[in-house]
Amino acid sequence: xxxxxxxxxxxxxxxxxxxxxxxxxxxxxxxxxxxxxxxxxxxxxxxxxxxxxxxxxxxxxxxxxxxxxxxxxxxxxxxxxxxxx
Numbered sequence: 559x560x561x562x563x564x565x566x567x568x569x570x571x572x573x574x575x576x577x578x579x580x581x582x583x584x585x586x587x588x589x590x591x592x593x594x595x596x597x598x599x600x601x602x603x604x605x606x607x608x609x610x611x612x613x614x615x616x617x618x619x620x621x622x623x624x625x626x627x628x629x630x631x632x633x634x635x636x637x638x639x640x641x642x643x
């Protein structure tokens with residue numbers, strides 16, 4: 559059936575194929591990350607999960623404030639913008 563040589567050959571071929579696939583995928587993922595960083599879609603710095611949650615909550619809070627300002631007619635935000643200038 560399977561000789562020790564054929565088993566070793568099969569495992570060797572599997573390991574090599576896996577390593578090649580890993581390297582190809584890593585190059586593609588790194589290229590996508592660089593492209594996203596250049597476009598400003600992806601932050602360059604690495605954040606912990608606590609920092610990501612904090613950043614996302616702050617972003618949601620700011621979006622809600624902007625939506626509330628837009629819903630109130632925008633005159634309050636326009637008035638405060640002209641008052642500070």
